[in-house]
Amino acid sequence: MAVIKYFGAVAEITQCTEEHIEVKNETLSDILEHLFKKYELQQLPIHIALNANLVSIEAETAVANTDEIALLPPFAGG
């Protein structure tokens, strides 16, 4: 199963930091559309990382059940 990770303000909305989903033929954008609707995240500025690399939110990238997708709010280090 693919791992979905949530951080910061996003995790506060999803009320979990991680969940697992069974991926069949969905692309990254399909999965994100589902998650954004489920948690009503459309208004948040969110970066997406696939296997720890930033990717475009509209990416028609294939997702495997071994992949890790992270939903990241704006970075605030320092």
Place this chain on the structure above:
Amino acid sequence: MKKVFIDGPISPEFISESIRKHQTKTDIGAHNIFLGQVRADVVNNKTVAAIDFTCYEAMANEILTDIREKAFKTFNLTCMHIYHSLGTVKAGEICFFVFVSAKHSSEVYEATQYLVDIVKKKVPLFGKEIFEDETHQWKTNK
């Protein structure tokens, strides 16, 4: 991968020990240090008491490795260290420590500014600003 993340605040003792460790490296002629401190901002009459930092460590470690490599290629540095807190850091305590060393002073100023800016921009760190009344807001970098 060098250790970057520290649980809780970065103590003055840790910083002074870092300086002391460099006294054996006698090819160094210039150090520069940046210290980021948690500020007690007042927002809508509420004062920030602390920041709780979290991080996507797998991604952060990859990005920090790239940042280190690029810094060594770009600047003529002898060594560099980046430390950032995770967990709760109270107002007035240190959460970010950048320590850059080189033969001469000009390199360390430029490298320090580069490192501070790129860590803030590229490293997936998140900060929950906790007010004195225990409500919170999410930190955003200017």
